[in-house]
Each structure stands twice: as C-alpha cells, then as structure tokens.
Amino acid sequence: MSAGAGGAPEAGLTLRERLEGWLALIGPMAMIAALLLLMAALEPARYFRLSNFDIILKDAALYMPMAMAMTIVIVTRGIDLSIGSVAALTAIVMGYMLKSYGFPWWVAVPLAIALGALCGLINGLIITKLRVPDLIGTLAMDLAYRGLALVLAKGIVLSRFPDEIVAIGRGQIPGFLPIPVVIGLSTIVMGYFIYTRTRLGRYAVAIGSNPEAAELTGVPVNRYKIYVYVLMGAMAGLAGVMLAGKLNAVQATSAPFFNLHVIAAVVVGGTSLFGGRGSMLGSLAGVLLLAMMINALVTLRIEFFWQSVASGAVIILSVAFYTWLQMKDRDGQGGLLAALRTPENRRLGRFILTILAIVAALFALGWLFAGETSAVR
Template structure:
C-alpha cells in the first residue's frame, strides 16, 4: 500500500471517529438522504443561492442550539432561551434607540442582561434545588414579562444602517456577518468540548454528577456557568436576529427553545446527558433548516410542516432510546 493511500485511509478514519464520537453518524446520513431527495423533488433546492438562504436562516437557531447542547450534556434543560433572546433584543433596542447609547454599549448591555438570566436559573437549580424544568420555565415567563415591560409590548426600530447591513452584505460573495459569527461559535464550542478539560467535565457531570464531584469537579459552579453561557448565546442570537430584522419586538423567539432542543436531540445528544456533542448539533440544525427549506419549496402547508418536524423529533428520540438500550 502506498504512503498516499495509507494517509488517505488514516484521514478518513479520523473523520469517521470524529463524527462517531459526537454521535453524529446517523444524523449525517439522514441529512445526506434528505438533501438527495429534495434535489430530485425540487428544481431550485440544489443551487448555491438556496444554500446561502439556508445558512442565513439557521444562524439564530444554530447559536442557541450550541448553548442548549452544553445544558443537555450535563443532564439539564433550558426552556427560557426564547424569552431570553427576546429580552436581549429589547434591551439592545432600548439602550441604542431609546436611550441613544452607542452600539458599543448597547450590545454588551444586551448580552449582560441575557447572562444574568442564565446565572439566576443556574443558582436556582444548584443552590435552591429547584428542578431545571421548573427554574427555566419560571425564567421563561419572567424574561418575557420584562421584555414586554420595557416598551409596553411595542416594537423598537431605528438602528444604525451598518447594523442591518452586516446581516445583508455578503463578504467574499457568500459570507454574511451573522453566518460568520455562527461558524465561530460552533468552532469554539467544538474545540472547547474536545480539547479543554472543562469541556470534558460536562460529559462527566452528565454521566454521574456525584462521581464527577468526587473526582474533583465543581459541579455547582460548572452548572451555573453552563446555564449562564447558554443564556449568553441566546442573547447573542437575539442581537443577530435584531440585525436581520432591523427591529426588535418582545414577541420574538416564541417556541425557539423547542427548535433548539429538537436540533440537539436530532444531532444525537442524549436527553439524559453525558453523550453527544456540538458536531451532531450542527448537523441537527442543518436537518431542521434543510427540512423547512425543502418543505417551503414543495409548497407544503405551514401547519403540516409543524407535524412533519414533530415526527422527525419523535423518530430521533426513539432512535436514540433504542440505541442506548441496545448498548
């Protein structure tokens, strides 16, 4: 066997191991089959312009799903991300448009507001022993209420022109600012989970929190930080959504938490924690984005689209459960 053949085989093996370690082999195959079907079923799916549209459409979901992956890896859940996204958008609009502060102040302020929500959820879970479902459900209501209180339910418009143009202008002919930020977030998250000791500790906590504690991992602090980062990423997604829409309103982000959870589950991350990864989540986000795009191209009713996506989520969870039982 030649050296080039051996090197190529080793490279393919490393790529295969990378995806299998992330639990993404099945979702990747599903994504390929979905793309193949839509390529034959529609005339416009297999085009560069359509792929750019898909990339633009998944940016908000992708960033939120990264944070949700961290939460689910430690065996938690966060139902507040959609409301936190709305809150960050309203804080951004209030600081920049209403208060007249520059974006260099408004954007950090919006991110800080989101991070505080996550920290509070984490403290409720770790210090007061409130179940994650209840703590984040309460935060979902609180964040949405505060978002509405900022403007009494009204939208805010009037952002600087460059802010909106950052989500429209394509650098190098294909890359918008929002897509670039999503790619950076995914790359940083993948490296964090695979290289950093703190990233590997998330798997330990999700596998068995008590064993992780005995191994020297500060489970409480890590849990608070994970929920804070999840909320912070939701706030970042809110800033990017504001750039795309060139406006903010407190009703934004409704049911986004369900999409984020769905992307993580479809990507192969176990709801019981301890297994999965961001690579799988990226594929899960692409599955949802491609599926919605394809259904729109096929002129499928939005109501039927919700049913189809729900069935896909059920099948993904059932497949994960079957795989875990067999193992």
C-alpha cells in the same frame, strides 16, 4: 488519541466503536442527503438555487450559537426552555438602548450579550441553589423573561436599527460567507474547543455521566452547572442580536419556538438527553438539517404550522433511535424487530390497536349520525 464527532477524545477503541462515535454526525448527514434527493425529485429548480442556499445558511446561523451552548447544557443532564424569551428580552433592551438612549452599537451589542448571561446566571442559581429541577426552573423563567419583554415593549415594534446591527443579522462579506454564518460557525468552533479541550467540557461530561460520582471526586458540580447556564444565556443574547439584525425589527413576542428548534437540532445531532454524551459537529449538522427541512416545507408550499409538527416528530424519532442504540449495546438485543417481538411489546401493541380502533369507531359513528353542517369562521 482521536475525537469522535466533536466529542471528547477517544483512546483504545475498536474500529466499530470509533464508527459508532461518529454516528452522531453520520445520522443527520444521511437525513440531509435523503432530503436533497427528495427535493431533487420534487422541486429542483426552486430548491437548488444559490439564493435559496444563502437563505438556508442564514436561517441556520441564527441557531448555531444556541445549539453550541445547549449541547453542553444537555450533556450535563440539564435543559433550558427560556432561551426564546431571553433572546427577545435582550433584543428589546438593545433596541431601546439604541433607539431611545442613543447608545453606540458597539456598546449595545455586548450589553445584550451580557444581559443574556445574567439571565443564564439567574437560571443557574435557581437550579443549583433553590434545587428547582432544570425543566421547571427554566420554564418558569421563560414566562418571567417573556413578561419582562412585554412590559418593556408595551406593544411597540422597535425597528430601523443601525447598519452595523443589520449587518450582524444579514450582512455579507464580499466574496465570502454571510456575516451571521461566520458568527455562527465561530461559536461552533469555540464550543468544540470548550467541549474537547477545557475543564468545563470535561466536567460537563463527568456531571452528565454521574453527578454524584463527579461530586465525590472533587468536581464542583453546582458551580460548573452555573457556568454552563451563563454560557447558554450569553449565546441566547447573541441570537437575540442576530435576530434583530436579520429582521431589522424586534418585538416582545419574537422567537417563540427557539427552544423547540434548538433542542431538536442538538438531539438530532446525537447529544443524549440523559447526559454524558454530546457532539458539536453533530449539533451543527442538526441545525443545518432542520433549516433545510423547514426551507423545503416552505418551498413545497406546506403550511407554516407543519414546521412545528416536523420539529416535534424529529425530536421523538431521534431520541427513540439513540435510546434504542444504547439499550442494544447494553442488553445485547439482536435488532429492532427482535425487540418488538417480546411478549411485553406484543401486549402493548394490542393495547395500542385497541385505542386506535375505538377512535376510528367513534369517528365512524360521527359520520354515520352527522347532522347539518355550517361553515367554520
């Protein structure tokens, strides 16, 4: 018995099926190799410095705990869009406990993680007991948690935390890895164990594959979905602590794109948004890929806002690719070109070309009849 790409154990599979199981890891690793080749051609001196790789690892470490938990959430056909606000809220609370009430750091840090778990518990109860869809429930709670953080912070930036907090975010073990990287990799190892060796992992796969069938076989679906969201909240709380330590400051508007970045990393790593299949090692590779990609954009002096464009494009392309693979296995399609040549897709292609032609024609009319211009301020 073996495990494919950080997933559940596999048995009785052919060599081709086993290789397909590792596609979740091979895909992002191939993209990492392509990115390294591109940067070797464009900016080798700046990108391949040891100090730059240290920055990449520390940036990736911040997302590793959340990627671990998000993998299990998505495997159960769930989603959590509130993690950025949970991270900001827990960091704000921790900051106040440290700065205003004199809590020792070894109490404030577990308190922040426990508060994140409480937020996850609230999410889980809303989804399972109030029957609110995961997407809507966590989106609404994202607004609620962010509002609470804004109310608590009152526009103040909390900074200058104890050295122990700063060490969690950007410290270094002499002669070894940075402390946040050790923390991040430890959560990935913990997630791998949970996913492949515990009842929570097995039930997560069962729930994601077919929740109705899982319930009929005696799996307490609602209870285990709550457990998964509690884990997600706790890891978001840990990420909030790491963020506060990394910046040595925190404000209520921190971590605005955590959800997009984490979901992108998990999806790139081969976890299916339709549930039932995930990969911890793939999620780790996805986190590293996105950290390297964003660092490459910065190295090439490309505007910050293109990072969001890149993350969104990665999500779309990854989901499309893995969905096509599933359809190919199910329907026996000959290949991508064969799929595009179907009559239905040809009609759709003509419709797309028509829309693009209309947009291009309107732009041409605008240029043709353009009047005087004024500077944009």
